Amino acid sequence: MNQWFAHTFPNVIYQGWGGDTGWWTAIVQTLYMTFWSAIFGGLLGLIFGIGLIITAPNGIAPSKTWFWIFDKIVSFFRALPFIILLAAIAPVTKIIVGTQIGTTAALVPLSLGVFPFYARQVQVALSEVSGGIVEAAQSVGASFWDIVFGVYLREGRSELVRVSTVTLISLIGLTAMAGAIGAGGLGNMAISYGYNRFATDTTLVATLLVLILVLVVQVIGDILVKQLNHK
Amino acid sequence: MTEEPIIKLDNINVTFHQKKRTITAVNNVTVHVNRGDVYGIVGYSGAGKSTLVRVINLLQEPTSGSVIVNNETFFQATDENAKKTIIGGNDLRDRRRKIGMIFQHFNLLNERTVTENVAFALQHSPLKEDEKKAKVAELLELVDLSDRADQFPAQLSGGQKQRVAIARALANDPEILISDEATSALDPKTTNQILALLKKLNQEFGLTIVLITHEMQAVKEIANKVSVMQDGEIIESGSLLEIFAQPKEQLTREFIETATNIDKAIETISHEALVHNLKDNEVFARLSYVGDTTDEPLIAGLFRDFNVTANILYGNIEILQETPVGSLLVILSGETSQLQAALGTLRDHHVTVELIKGGQSL
Ligand SMILES: Nc1ncnc2c1ncn2[C@@H]1O[C@H](COP(=O)(O)OP(=O)(O)O)[C@@H](O)[C@H]1O
Ligand SMILES: [Mg+2]
Numbered sequence: 246m247n248q249w250f251a252h253t254f255p256n257v258i259y260q261g262w263g264g265d266t267g268w269w270t271a272i273v274q275t276l277y278m279t280f281w282s283a284i285f286g287g288l289l290g291l292i293f294g295i296g297l298i299i300t301a302p303n304g305i306a307p308s309k310t311w312f313w314i315f316d317k318i319v320s321f322f323r324a325l326p327f328i329i330l331l332a333a334i335a336p337v338t339k340i341i342v343g344t345q346i347g348t349t350a351a352l353v354p355l356s357l358g359v360f361p362f363y364a365r366q367v368q369v370a371l372s373e374v375s376g377g378i379v380e381a382a383q384s385v386g387a388s389f390w391d392i393v394f395g396v397y398l399r400e401g402r403s404e405l406v407r408v409s410t411v412t413l414i415s416l417i418g419l420t421a422m423a424g425a426i427g428a429g430g431l432g433n434m435a436i437s438y439g440y441n442r443f444a445t446d447t448t449l450v451a452t453l454l455v456l457i458l459v460l461v462v463q464v465i466g467d468i469l470v471k472q473l474n475h476k
Numbered sequence: 477m478t479e480e481p482i483i484k485l486d487n488i489n490v491t492f493h494q495k496k497r498t499i500t501a502v503n504n505v506t507v508h509v510n511r512g513d514v515y516g517i518v519g520y521s522g523a524g525k526s527t528l529v530r531v532i533n534l535l536q537e538p539t540s541g542s543v544i545v546n547n548e549t550f551f552q553a554t555d556e557n558a559k560k561t562i563i564g565g566n567d568l569r570d571r572r573r574k575i576g577m578i579f580q581h582f583n584l585l586n587e588r589t590v591t592e593n594v595a596f597a598l599q600h601s602p603l604k605e606d607e608k609k610a611k612v613a614e615l616l617e618l619v620d621l622s623d624r625a626d627q628f629p630a631q632l633s634g635g636q637k638q639r640v641a642i643a644r645a646l647a648n649d650p651e652i653l654i655s656d657e658a659t660s661a662l663d664p665k666t667t668n669q670i671l672a673l674l675k676k677l678n679q680e681f682g683l684t685i686v687l688i689t690h691e692m693q694a695v696k697e698i699a700n701k702v703s704v705m706q707d708g709e710i711i712e713s714g715s716l717l718e719i720f721a722q723p724k725e726q727l728t729r730e731f732i733e734t735a736t737n738i739d740k741a742i743e744t745i746s747h748e749a750l751v752h753n754l755k756d757n758e759v760f761a762r763l764s765y766v767g768d769t770t771d772e773p774l775i776a777g778l779f780r781d782f783n784v785t786a787n788i789l790y791g792n793i794e795i796l797q798e799t800p801v802g803s804l805l806v807i808l809s810g811e812t813s814q815l816q817a818a819l820g821t822l823r824d825h826h827v828t829v830e831l832i833k834g835g836q837s838l
Binding site for chain 1: 501533535569570572573575576577579581583585586587588596597599600628629630641645647648696
């Protein structure tokens, strides 16, 4: 078995497990980038998504100005292709992280790349909370924050988990591109050590690992959505 | 003793500015609701009913007018550009808790259980945690849903959902309950159960109810006062009996007829041979009366005193506010002069006589 594996996947073995170019390192890098940019980008996206909902004309705090600001910022970052954002944002990354390359440096473009996508997803998810429910909450004297947390986020919970799953999966896709600025990860493994060196076996295994990661996220997401939804 | 109305809406205007046009949803409406009233507001969809009642708890800020609830001015502005007084912030939220509201689509929180839905209204209540629990239990008892406490709205029927909504609306012991088409999504049987519950709340706790509906039937069951709304204006107001007995406006009549089926009866009976082949000495008429008239053997008297026979083709008697209100469709036959005298006597006894066919000589 071992022999068969060594024979069929020589380059996979060559990469090793630990070390700079090892598989474990690549997996950890991908998880690290996905996790932290999901936290930062997710938070930013959630704030903008909620902002878009409450300042909309039929929101609980309608404001043309604020809605315009939220909308334009989201649209702007959404319009930028990620690979261009990676390069364009480098000086800002340097200020925030202290370096322009590496896994941590990739968190800045990744967060900025994913947040507008998530903001739109959150906006759609929360717009499904009926205005009637919000009105009923107001009629029993609910405050602004009661409505944001107790109505929008609570009622939209399962829908939020669903869009978060979608976002997380596309974020995993983005981390693959971050290899371009030396961020490592499974995507980088597939391209730099696999594709570019004609090591098809490496590409295959890296791809499989990404696929497994996506699958795990999808399955957990689906279970959560089902459990949280009482509609 | 004359008490101030608990709800005083005076000269309320609500206009919506859209891109190109201005919609006047409520046009100079004045409504005074007394403590203990069940005040029905009837009108077709789009008449402005919801907009008008949402002004009471300022879910809708009026463009102008004055809103006084429980002797406290919630809003006051003489016109759109005038300086306005309006309560806001915590004060407003506090007052809203004293005005319950229920809706056509129940508007329950889908992701919370029945108990949590009711408890949601108690978030800012001064009650202690265990008192809140007891309060929720007591409310669920009141609406007969104690056994559903831990279920989610999706597991309930329409009537049960509306009862949860009523429990939630009553959580902070309001003096006013606004019901915006609360029975419009329910079947007739469930509608009657909900109306019976509202009536009980009105009678046992003195809850003042503002009942909006496009169904006259609902108003007929429990209201003591009625306003009819059309195109943002109140076109007719009065006690339930006044409105039912002497409707002035065409629209009011239409609404009443939907609740009595008399229009259908007239339509059907008009095609019957008796009416179709009406003789010269006969008239097809509708007799309507309110109250004690019913007790007198008037019809029998017509024959005895005028030799006029009455062939009753359709009869409908309703008890509104403990008072009988009746409608009869009859063919009266007799000599012209006697018929004339008979109709006179009927009118003397406050019977409204409407000649539907025949009797051109009368
Ligand atoms: N927020 C709003 N913006 C614009 N028009 C509105 C708004 N709310 C209500 N309207 C309009 O006001 C009119 C009255 O509506 P509404 O009060 O809902 O009537 P009803 O409850 O009697 O069916 C309708 O023409 C409706 O389209
Ligand atoms: Mg309405």
